[in-house]
Amino acid sequence: MTVLVIGATGEIGRAAVAALSEHYDVLGVGRSTTPAVDFTRPETLDALFADHAPFEAVVVLGGEIPFAPLSELTRENFESGLASKFLGQVETVQRGTAHVADGGSFTLVSGILTDHPVAGSAAASAINSAVNGFVVGAAPELPRGIRINAVSPTVVTESVQYHGAFRGFAQVPAAEVAQWVLRSVAGEQTGQIFRAGW
Numbered sequence: 001m002t003v004l005v006i007g008a009t010g011e012i013g014r015a016a017v018a019a020l021s022e023h024y025d026v027l028g029v030g031r032s033t034t035p036a037v038d039f040t041r042p043e044t045l046d047a048l049f050a051d052h053a054p055f056e057a058v059v060v061l062g063g064e065i066p067f068a069p070l071s072e073l074t075r076e077n078f079e080s081g082l083a084s085k086f087l088g089q090v091e092t093v094q095r096g097t098a099h100v101a102d103g104g105s106f107t108l109v110s111g112i113l114t115d116h117p118v119a120g121s122a123a124a125s126a127i128n129s130a131v132n133g134f135v136v137g138a139a140p141e142l143p144r145g146i147r148i149n150a151v152s153p154t155v156v157t158e159s160v161q162y163h164g165a166f167r168g169f170a171q172v173p174a175a176e177v178a179q180w181v182l183r184s185v186a187g188e189q190t191g192q193i194f195r196a197g198w
């Protein structure tokens, strides 16, 4: 059976696809792939599940969050980040649960900003915290032994565009984050937030 990776074209997603492919068949998707998934159009999730399920596991390593000074963050900024990174992951779980095998799993992504903010991260910190809260709250309700965890990376070595904002933070190679994804998929734990690199 196949592991679905949403966000497979990103820095972390590419590393996760490489690590998972050593053990599983992997279907990697993003907005720019065929098939495509766009969290702002939830019907694309339904089409993906209808055409390609069942899955042994579903991994989400995508979604966008806004960065801006608190005084400039708009309601639209929050709504776009919630629609993409938060509701995108929530709806993946809600719409995907029926298409995941017994004993399968969901692995979501949050990030270090939940606990260690940087300038401009108020929305990102909040949205990542919401993802972690969803994992904790959803885990006991998933049926048929299906597990759910989040991987929460510190800043990734390859994501050089972020390094200026993350001065003094430990960095973690995307390949190491991918090992936490593999641990979530292959392991037994549920309702956990796996801190990758911090």
Ligand SMILES: NC(=O)c1ccc[n+]([C@@H]2O[C@H](COP(=O)([O-])OP(=O)(O)OC[C@H]3O[C@@H](n4cnc5c(N)ncnc54)[C@H](OP(=O)(O)O)[C@@H]3O)[C@@H](O)[C@H]2O)c1
Pocket: 006, 007, 008, 009, 010, 011, 012, 013, 029, 030, 031, 032, 033, 037, 038, 039, 040, 061, 062, 063, 064, 065, 084, 085, 088, 109, 110, 111, 112, 152, 153, 154, 155, 156, 157, 159, 162
């Ligand atoms: N990189 C870091 O240092 C770091 C640290 C902590 C947490 N994170 C979190 O980890 C996740 C992945 O980060 P990354 O750096 O690997 O991201 P990235 O390189 O920017 O890639 C983002 C991925 O998400 C997909 N995506 C974006 N918007 C989407 C949408 N609306 N619907 C479906 N897919 C969408 C993209 O697909 P397309 O390319 O096809 O558009 C791409 O595959 C993000 O949630 C990020 O906040 C990253």
